[in-house]
Structures are given as structure tokens and as C-alpha cells.
Amino acid sequence: xxxxxxxxxxxxxxxxxxxxxxxxxxxxxxxxxxxxxxxxxxxxxxxxxxxxxxxxxxxxxxxxxxxxxxxxxxxxxxxxxxxxxxxxxxxxxxxxxxxxxxxxxxxxxxxxxxxxxxxxxxxxxxxxxxxxxxxxxxxxxxxxxxxxxxxxxxxxxxxxxxxxxxxxxxxxxxxxxxxxxxxxxxxxxxxxxxxxxxxxxxxxxxxxxxxxxxxxxxxxxxxxxxxxxxxxxxxxxxxxxxxxxxxxxxxxxxxxxxxxxxxxxxxxxxxxxxxxxxxxxxxxxxxxxxxxxxxxxxxxxxxxxxxxxxxxxxxxxxxxxxxxxxxxxxxxxxxxxxxxxxxxxxxxxxxxxxxxxxxxxxxxxxxxxxxxxxxxxxxxxxxxxxxxxxxxxxxxxxxxxxxxxxxxxxxxxxxxxxxxxxxxxxxxxxxxxxxxxxxxxx
Amino acid sequence: xxxxxxxxxxxxxxxxxxxxxxxxxxxxxxxxxxxxxxxxxxxxxxxxxxxxxxxxxxxxxxxxxxxxxxxxxxxxxxxxxxxxxxxxxxxxxxxxxxxxxxxxxxxxxxxxxxxxxxxxxxxxxxxxxxxxxxxxxxxxxxxxxxxxxxxxxxxxxxxxxxxxxxxxxxxxxxxxxxxxxxxxxxxxxxxxxxxxxxxxxxxxxxxxxxxxxxxxxxxxxxxxxxxxxxxxxxxxxxxxxxxxxxxxxxxxxxxxxxxxxxxxxxxxxxxxxxx
Numbered sequence: 001x002x003x004x005x006x007x008x009x010x011x012x013x014x015x016x017x018x019x020x021x022x023x024x025x026x027x028x029x030x031x032x033x034x035x036x037x038x039x040x041x042x043x044x045x046x047x048x049x050x051x052x053x054x055x056x057x058x059x060x061x062x063x064x065x066x067x068x069x070x071x072x073x074x075x076x077x078x079x080x081x082x083x084x085x086x087x088x089x090x091x092x093x094x095x096x097x098x099x100x101x102x103x104x105x106x107x108x109x110x111x112x113x114x115x116x117x118x119x120x121x122x123x124x125x126x127x128x129x130x131x132x133x134x135x136x137x138x139x140x141x142x143x144x145x146x147x148x149x150x151x152x153x154x155x156x157x158x159x160x161x162x163x164x165x166x167x168x169x170x171x172x173x174x175x176x177x178x179x180x181x182x183x184x185x186x187x188x189x190x191x192x193x194x195x196x197x198x199x200x201x202x203x204x205x206x207x208x209x210x211x212x213x214x215x216x217x218x219x220x221x222x223x224x225x226x227x228x229x230x231x232x233x234x235x236x237x238x239x240x241x242x243x244x245x246x247x248x249x250x251x252x253x254x255x256x257x258x259x260x261x262x263x264x265x266x267x268x269x270x271x272x273x274x275x276x277x278x279x280x281x282x283x284x285x286x287x288x289x290x291x292x293x294x295x296x297x298x299x300x301x302x303x304x305x306x307x308x309x310x311x312x313x314x315x316x317x318x319x320x321x322x323x324x325x326x327x328x329x330x331x332x333x334x335x336x337x338x339x340x341x342x343x344x345x346x347x348x349x350x351x352x353x354x355x356x357x358x359x360x361x362x363x364x365x366x367x368x369x370x371x372x373x374x375x376x377x378x379x380x381x382x383x384x385x386x387x388x389x390x391x392x393x394x395x396x397x398x399x400x401x402x403x404x405x406x407x408x409x410x411x412x413x414x415x416x417x418x419x420x421x422x423x424x425x426x427x428x429x430x431x432x433x434x435x436x437x438x439x440x441x442x
Numbered sequence: 443x444x445x446x447x448x449x450x451x452x453x454x455x456x457x458x459x460x461x462x463x464x465x466x467x468x469x470x471x472x473x474x475x476x477x478x479x480x481x482x483x484x485x486x487x488x489x490x491x492x493x494x495x496x497x498x499x500x501x502x503x504x505x506x507x508x509x510x511x512x513x514x515x516x517x518x519x520x521x522x523x524x525x526x527x528x529x530x531x532x533x534x535x536x537x538x539x540x541x542x543x544x545x546x547x548x549x550x551x552x553x554x555x556x557x558x559x560x561x562x563x564x565x566x567x568x569x570x571x572x573x574x575x576x577x578x579x580x581x582x583x584x585x586x587x588x589x590x591x592x593x594x595x596x597x598x599x600x601x602x603x604x605x606x607x608x609x610x611x612x613x614x615x616x617x618x619x620x621x622x623x624x625x626x627x628x629x630x631x632x633x634x635x636x637x638x639x640x641x642x643x644x645x646x647x648x649x650x651x652x653x654x655x656x657x658x659x660x661x662x663x664x665x666x667x668x669x670x671x672x673x674x675x676x677x678x679x680x681x682x683x684x685x686x687x688x689x690x691x692x693x694x695x696x697x698x699x700x701x702x703x704x705x706x707x708x709x710x711x712x713x714x715x716x717x
Contacts, residue, residue, distance in 0.1 A: 060677040061501065085662055088676030091669070102561045104568025107579045107660040268481030280545040292680070 025063035053081040054333045054340075056111035056326075059089040064113055064324070066359045067161070071344035074351040080340060085109065093118065096117050100126040107327050110337040113161070115324045116149040116431075121404045122327075123152040130157045130327055131334040137346030142365040145397040150325045157327055159341045160364040162287075164322035164334075166392040166442075167304040169274075169292055170281035171206075172382065178203040185305040187317045190222055190251045193308040197260040206280045210262040210273035211255070216410050216417070218323055221283065222248035224311040224319040230409045230437075235401075237441065239410060240434040246426060247310050253421055280402055283307060285321035286390045299380045306393055318396035323364070362390055405441050412436045469693075472686040480682035494687040504688065506663060507670040511649055512695070514586045516665065518648040519641050521590040526640065528554055530599025531629055545600070548593045556620030556653065563588055564657055584658045585666070589648060594642060602636040603629075646696050667692045 012035050058064040068084050087095065092112065100122070114122060123130060134156030139147055142160045150158030168185060175185065180198040185196070198210030211218060223229060228244035231237055239245060255261045262279055264270045273279045275295040282288055292302060309315035326345065328337045344351050345363065352368035355361050356376075368374065369391035377383045416433040420426060472480045475488040498504055533545055564579075570579025578584060606629065614624035628638070652668045659665060665673075671692060674685045702709070 059673075062677060062679065085660075085672050086676075088672045091656055091676070094653070095657050095660070098561060098564050099568075102565035102568060104565055104579070106568050106571050106656075109660075274483075418532055 027241055044371065046219075052333060053083050053434065054337055055083045055085055056109040056113075056337075057085050057087045057092050057095075057109040058113040059087060059092065060084055063361060064161075065361060067355055067361050069242055070359060071340070071351060074348055074354070075344050077340070077341055080110075080336060081427050082340065089115065100129045104330050105129075105329070108331060110329060110331065110333045111341065112327050112329065113324050114158070114327055116146070116158075116164075117402045117406045119149050119158060119325065119327070120402060122408060123126065123157055124404060128329055131330040131338065133159060133328050133338040133341065136338045136342030140337070141347070141366055143366060143394045143397060145320060145394075145399045146323070146364045147324065148399050148401045156326035159327075159345050161326045161345060162319045162323050162361050163364045163390070163394045164285040164287065165362070165390050165397060166285050166307045166319045166321050167386075167390060168281055168283045168307055169288065169304050170275070171298075171301055172303050173301050174200060174204045174206050174280040182303060184304065187306060188308045189311040189315075190248075190308045191311050192337065194251060194254050194258075194260065197255065197280075198258065200280050201258075201260055204280065207262040207278065208260050208280050209255070209283060210264050210270060210279045212255070212264050212266075213418075214265070214414060218283070218407075219245070219248045219252060221307065221319045222251060222310055222323050224398060224400050225307065225317065226312050226315045227400055229400045229402060230406060231401070231403035231414075233401050234404050237405075237410070237434060237437045239413065239437060240427075242430070244310055244312065245352070246430070247312065249417070249420065249426060250308075257419060275277045285323075285385075286362055287322065294317055300382055302380060303382050303384055304386055304389065306389075316396045318393040318398070320397050335360075356387055362387060362394070364372065364394060366391075366395060405437075408441060409437050412440065464569075469686055469689060472683065473690050475683055475686075477680070477682045477684075481688065486558055486703040488609070490683055491687070494681075494683040497681065497684045498687050498691075499526075501684070502670055502674065502688070503662065503665065504667075504670060504691065507665045507667050508691070510582060510664060514582055515645050515648040515695075518586040518589055519644040521586075522592065522644040523637055523640055525591055526595030527599045527630070527633070527637070528625070529596040530603055530624060533596065533600045534603035534606070535608065545596075548596060552593045552597075560654065560657065563654075567658060579658055580660045580664060582659075582664060585651075585655045585664075586648065588654065589651065595644065598640060598643075599636065602633065606632060635706045638703045642700055642703050642707050645699050649696050 052354075056068055058068055065084055065086055072082060092114070096108070096112065096114075099105065132155040134151075137159060139151075139156050143163060146160035146163070147156070150156065150160055170185060172182075175181075175196075178196070180196060180199070188196075193208075200208050201204060220229075223244045226244040227245075228242060230239060230245070246423075262273055264273055271291050271294075274282050274292060275298075277298070282292065287351075293299075306317040307401040308317045309317045309319075326341055328334050328341065345365070348363075349365075349368050349371050352363050352365055353371040353373035355363060369388060374388045374391055375385055376387055378386045413433050416429050416436075420429040468485070471485060473489050473494060474491040476490050476493075477485050479488060484604075500626065533541060565670065566578075567579050567584050575581070576583060577587060609690050610628050610632065611624055650668060652672070654667045656672075658667055667688075671685065671688050674680065674688055
């Protein structure tokens with residue numbers, strides 16, 4: 001009897017304790033609820049005070065982080081402290097999504113680097129989380145194509161950073177052997193590119209380029225020369241009756257089915273495809289230049305021509321692949337962070353010269369192209385002023401609104417494309433892909 | 443005929459063994475090669491081990507990351523075992539109304555993927571950060587607290603407790619031991635193998651845990667090993683030699699824990715109670 005009593009007492013105490021803890025917790029919750037909508041304040045508590053340290057998240061020590069460090073060197077403000085934290089790009093996406101969707105700003109950085117093609121999904125999903133920084137620099141100083149992805153409803157949120165301006169890197173020796181000079185490659189269409197590729201294959205036995213069947217980057221490069229995308233400006237999916245996409249796909253099929261392209265399945269194979277001399281050209285973003293130059297024995301054998309365009313009215317011989325921009329979160333320290341960005345990335349021509357020579361990054365700040373570093377004649381590329389050329393092409397890149405679901409749509413498309421390559425009708429394939437994409441993203 | 447059969451058996455087993463061991467061997471070999479050789483698929487050990495190691499030590503805080511991972515893994519293991527075994531023991535030994543229903547609800551909670559509760563959990567830690575900075579966001583405690591109470595270990599211990607001779611509990615009571623005394627002095631020593639098996643699983647889970655530490659541990663001082671490795675591979679020009687070196691270092695502790703406790707592990711998994 002005694003035993004059961006004490007047992008009951010224990011249980012009672014346990015219940016009481018649990019109840020206490022629960023009420024304590026819910027009390028806490030209420031307290032915080034009052035502060036809702038003002039979650040910014042929560043995050044700021046940690047970074048309050050004079051000369052408090054701000055944080056920035058970015059990926060790649062040798063590129064983006066090096067650029068931030070360089071900007072710090074160029075920033076003359078002793079009260080400004082910035083801790084730059086290296087995070088893998090996917091990790092940044094995961095952390096931002098978790099933090100922002102839980103509405104908890106604590107631990108979020110002041111400055112964050114976001115890839116342009118992902119930016120809209122953040123800006124549209126978390127409208128109050130970012131701080132509009134349009135007043136801290138002049139948007140007209142930047143390449144036009146960078147503005148659509150970094151702004152929302154007329155407000156400028158991102159400070160455009162590096163460009164993914166594309167170029168047609170090619171082997172002069174192979175092209176000469178096939179009977180083509182540099183002029184024959186300037187301002188061509190993708191249809192002409194395929195003709196040239198056929199000649200190159202015939203006369204040298206080399207493939208014109210190497211493609212990864214699981215990466216549709218080349219389609220995006222082709223499409224953007226006309227200013228078209230998988231989605232329209234209002235965000236609706238346009239795979240069906242998308243003339244630019246159709247033309248890009250026809251070119252893609254012609255390259256693959258006529259054996260003009262080698263295939264690779266990962267990054268190292270891709271690098272090997274041109275370092276080993278197996279392919280005659282590399283039509284991708286300018287960021288590939290250091291990897292091309294890595295094979296020193298091929299010095300003087302490479303040049304860069306403008307990107308081929310799609311054979312359509314209004315298409316430009318310029319396109320983009322990759323590139324990212326800096327964003328400021330709407331928490332304490334936002335003014336200091338925006339000022340820092342505005343005075344370095346936003347307006348400092350000299351900083352951009354060092355950026356080219358020390359980091360090898362080409363920014364999207366237009367006045368920078370007049371600086372000395374941009375005029376550098378690169379021996380590896382036959383003395384061509386590669387950086388200057390890129391900065392000029394950059395200004396011609398047609399502006400595209402990347403929308404929210406570029407990568408999602410592409411997953412659907414890459415499965416469908418296999419059927420197209422196997423003989424399925426192009427329109428039918430796009431109609432099917434359209435239906436799938438609409439189901440998934442609406 | 444019998445010989446032929448044996449040859450085939452060995453052939454099959456050798457192939458299977460090779461397939462499962464090869465990635466591990468390749469990792470060890472790659473640790474000693476330059477990045478270019480790794481991507482080139484070189485299978486012969488090279489001379490770049492020290493160079494990779496130096497690069498790793500210079501470019502990352504691997505010491506801090508190892509320490510953090512150890513602290514989190516050890517605390518997680520100890521607490522998980524304590525709580526899981528107490529609960530599992532309670533569920534099996536005591537008779538209470540509704541016990542099985544509660545247990546079923548617990549088991550059901552195993553069906554919910556972590557990604558589904560991550561955001562509410564993050565919100566929770568964000569909320570308590572101001573009042574309880576020691577267990578708030580960006581502390582090691584935040585990284586292990588949600589993982590120490592898991593339905594899996596309660597289930598694991600309950601199943602294993604079924605093999606535990608209940609007469610021992612009664613004997614303990616007759617001899618005047620308190621209920622907790624019975625647990626710590628009789629149950630724990632008897633169930634050593636179960637604890638060892640659970641310890642390995644808990645340690646490995648914690649050591650390799652990625653998603654939750656990724657979102658709660660924001661500052662570099664709190665980085666754990668999986669986060670560090672993820673960063674290494676994220677650059678535009680990753681150094682695979684260095685990455686492989688880091689992975690080998692990250693694998694050693696789990697391998698060590700496993701080999702040290704292997705004997706118990708096998709016994710524990712079979713549910714033996716012979717202490």
C-alpha cells in the first residue's frame with residue numbers, strides 16, 4: 001500500500017514538473033510571439049553595439065572569398081569589421097532557406113552571395129528578409145542583364161558581382177586545318193557553328209565540343225542569346241511553342257546525333273576533354289579560362305570568339321552562364337554592410353583592376369573595363385585582350401528573368417530530351433514537358 | 443564437382459569483397475596523390491601525402507572541427523544511451539495502462555522525416571536563443587539536443603530488454619534495491635552488449651550527422667567534420683587530394699570505435715544477454 005502511494009506521488013510530481021516546463025515554454029512562446037513581425041530585432045541583438053562585427057557568407061576561397069577580402073583591403077573604414085565565412089553554395093542555400101522560412105534571423109549573415117539563377121526564388125519567397133540597396137550604388141553602371149535577376153518589383157536587392165559572360169574558346173590550329181580563320185568564327189550563328197563543326201570533324205577528326213547529357217547549360221546559353229528562357233517575364237512556364245528553345249534543341253540534337261560532340265559525365269572529364277586536345281572548342285562562361293590555361297603546353301593555340309547566336313531576329317552574339325551577386329539581409333548592420341558593398345563592388349574602378357589581376361574575376365561594373373588591367377594582352381590566347389573582350393560582350397548580353405524554377409524545370413526537361421534524341425517529335429516532347437512542369441510548379 | 447563449386451563460391455565472394463573494399467582503398471591511395479592524379483584515376487600510391495596534409499592544416503581548422511565532432515558525438519552517445527535505455531527498460535518492465543499505445547505513437551514518430559520537423563525545430567532554438575544562449579542557435583548543445591531522444595533507441599532497448607530475465611528484477615526488489623538501483627546495478631551490467639551496439643550506432647549517426655548541424659552551427663568555430671568536408675569540395679577548383687585526406691581523417695574515429703566494439707556489436711545485434 002505504501003509502495004503504491006509513493007509511486008502515485010512520484011507520478012504526480014512528474015506530471016506537475018512536466019506541466020511547469022510546458023507552461024514555462026508556452027510563456028516563452030507568447031513573449032516571442034509579441035515580437036513577431038519584428039524578428040529582425042532578434043537577430044540584431046547579437047550584433048548590437050559600436051563597431052560590431054558583421055558577417056558574410058560566400059563559397060570558394062580562391063574566387064568569391066578572395067574577392068571579398070580584396071574589397072576589404074580597398075575599403076577605408078577602420079570601424080568596419082567583416083568576418084567572411086566560407087560555406088559551400090548548397091549549404092548557403094540550405095541555411096538561408098531554413099533560417100528565413102522559420103522567420104529566425106539570428107545567426108543569419110549580413111552579406112550573402114547568391115547565384116543569379118536562384119536569386120528570384122529567395123527574393124520572392126522571403127520579401128522582407130532582404131534590404132533594398134539601390135541607393136548605395138548606381139544600377140546603370142552595371143551590365144543590364146544583371147539587373148532583372150537581382151531586383152524585385154523595381155527595388156534593387158543585389159549588388160551584381162561576377163559575370164558569367166560566355167565566349168567561344170577554340171583551338172586555332174584545328175580550325176586552321178579545317179580552313180577557318182578567326183573572322184570566320186566572329187558573330188556566327190549556332191547553325192554556322194554546326195557547319196564548321198562538321199568540317200572540323202571531317203578534316204581533323206576532332207570533336208568540336210564536349211557535352212554532359214545531364215547538364216543543359218548549353219541550351220540556356222543558346223536561349224539567352226535571344227533573351228528567351230524556360231519561363232516568361234510574368235513567371236509562367238513556356239516550354240511549348242518556345243521558338244528559341246526549339247531552335248536550341250534542334251542544334252543540340254544535330255551536335256549529338258552527327259557525332260560532332262564528345263560526351264563527359266563529370267567535371268574532371270570535361271576539363272580533360274580540352275586539356276588533352278580532344279575537342280576543338282569550348283563554348284562556355286569566361287570562368288573556364290584558368291582551366292584552359294592550366295595546360296601550359298597549349299599556350300598560343302587558343303583564342304576566344306564571341307558566343308554564337310541563335311538564328312533569330314534580334315539575337316545577340318553574347319550570352320551568360322553562371323555568375324552571382326551580393327545581398328544584404330534586413331537585420332542590424334544593414335546600412336554598414338550596404339555602404340561597404342556600395343563603395344567597393346559598387347563604384348571602385350581600381351578595386352576591379354586588382355580583382356582581375358589578383359583573383360581573376362571579371363565583375364559586371366561597366367566603367368571598370370577602361371582600366372589598365374582590362375587591357376592585358378594574354379599570351380596564352382595569342383595576345384588577345386581576353387578580359388577586355390569579355391567585358392565588352394558582357395554589355396550585350398540580353399536581359400532575362402530567370403524566374404523561380406530554372407533548375408526544377410531543367411530536371412523535367414533533361415528526362416524528356418532523351419526521348420527527343422531517340423526520335424520523339426519535338427513539339428510533342430515540349431508539350432509533355434510543359435504539362436509536367438505546370439503540374440509540379442503550380 | 444565439389445571443388446568447382448568451392449572455386450565459384452570463392453570467386454563470387456572475392457568479387458563482392460573487392461567491390462565493397464575498393465572505394466575505401468581508392469580513398470587511401472588518393473590521399474597520397476595530387477588532385478590531377480585523383481581525377482585521372484591513378485591507382486598507385488604517390489608521394490604527396492605530406493603536401494596534402496599540410497594544405498589541409500593550413501586551409502582549414504580541422505583540429506577544431508574534430509574536437510567539435512568529438513564533443514557532440516560523445517555527449518550524444520552517452521545521453522542517447524542513458525535516455526533510450528531507461529525508456530526502453532521502463533516500457534518493457536513496468537505495467538501501465540496505455541503503455542503500448544504510447545509506444546506505438548513513439549514508433550510512428552520514426553516515420554516522420556527529419557526534414558519535416560527541421561524548420562519548427564530551428565524556430566524553437568531561435569526563440570530560446572535570447573533567454574538561454576548556452577543552448578541556443580550556433581552552440582554545440584543545439585546540435586545534439588534534438589538527437590538524444592530518439593524513438594529508434596527506445597525501440598532498440600525495449601526489444602533487447604525482452605531477452606532480459608525479469609526474475610532478476612524481482613530478485614533485486616526482494617534484496618531491497620531501489621528501482622533505479624536495479625536498473626544501474628543489475629540491468630546495465632547485464633546488457634553490456636546491447637549498450638555497445640547502441641553506442642556504435644549512436645556515435646556513427648552523430649559523427650556523420652550533416653543536415654541539422656549544418657543549419658544550427660553557423661560560425662566557423664563550431665564547424666563539425668562533415669561540414670568541413672562539404673566546404674572543401676565546394677570551390678570552383680576543388681583539390682581532391684586534400685579532400686581525400688580529410689575524409690580519411692574523418693573516417694578513422696568511426697572505424698576505430700567500430701573495431702574496438704565489434705565483438706560486442708555482433709553479440710548485441712543478436713540480442714544476447716550473456717554478460
